[in-house]
Amino acid sequence: MSALNSGWQSAVKKAKKIGNKVDKIVHNYPKLPEFPLGYESLPFQIGKNVSVKSYNAFLDRSESSGYKFRWENRNVYIIEMAGLQHEAAVSVLFKCFDRPNNGANRGPIGVYGQPYHYDPTGNGEKIAPDIAVRGSNAHILLPSNPHPGFPPGDVNGNPHARIICEVAYAQNINAWNTKCEAWMYQNYVRCVLGIKLFPKIHVGRTVHQIMIARLWTRVALPGSVLSTDATLATAGVHVTEAKIGLLSFSYDQISKG
Known part of the structure; x- marks a missing residue:
């Protein structure tokens, strides 16, 4: 047997x-x-x-x-x-968005890593943000029908993300910008936060690194400008940009802890 x-x-x-x-x-x-x-x-x-x-x-x-x-x-x-540079930035953002939950396992805010959604500008292909933020199922209306809903949902029938985070290290700035703006074609998304990391530059014993942050919103913020995407600009989508650094640290500082 x-x-x-x-x-x-x-x-x-x-x-x-x-x-x-x-x-x-x-x-x-x-x-x-x-x-x-x-x-x-x-x-x-x-x-x-x-x-x-x-x-x-x-x-x-x-x-x-x-x-x-x-x-x-x-x-x-x-x-x-999923290199160290990319994942370190994602980890920091995840903690920031999860902070209002005050450590609760089932808080009112859901913060998720790379849940699949359908590309708002595509042909039905799936895309995944680095971080998706939405209200928990206990606090918001669930999709009554499969994609595209209403209200909109992800590929598994959960509520669509309201806040999207995209972190780029290998992607060039144009590709990263295009992906961030694609999310804003879904009206249910309120804002997109994009972080573009540039390679470190070694000058002697000092290391420099530049990061750019862009925030896409559906309302004008101080210092923001209309999106360069004609469709989004017509819809009133604004972009605010900030250079985060030139971040610098020396090997002497590292050796001293």
Whole structure:
């Protein structure tokens, strides 16, 4: 009996492997690189002629840990990685938005890392912000119908994020800006906070790093200007920009603690 069970289990495993291979061929999934990528390699193309359906299925297969992707004209790219610079900024922002909950496990504000939504300017492809903030399910109206709702929801039928945070390190400033503004095409999003990190510059024993923050809002704030996107400008979307630093620290300061 044990030999029969062992043979059955082996046959099931082989069938699953064959099924996975056929599934990949039929859907033309993007293929992750089999070697480590550096930031200098991004954006890195991993798929051609990939349908939206196959792209979304690829994301659902949970093969993408540590990477962020972009689907564009049936091409798929890795655009960001979970490096120290990127994740440190995300961690700080997460703590800031979660602070009003005063440590409660189920506070009134929900702060989530990379929940999938549908691209407001796309063709049904999924996108994930670095941070999504919304009211908890106990405090806001849940979507009565699947996407697009009403009210709007994420891909799993949860309420749509009201505040979006996008952090970029590998992405160039234009690509980062475009992604931030895409979220504002969803009227349910009240504001988008974008942080663009630039590479560190070493001058002697001192390290410099520049960061730019942009805040997109639906009301004018002091110092803000209308979005350069014509559609968003017509809708009254304003942008406020600030350079966070030139942040500097020396190796002497580090060695002294």
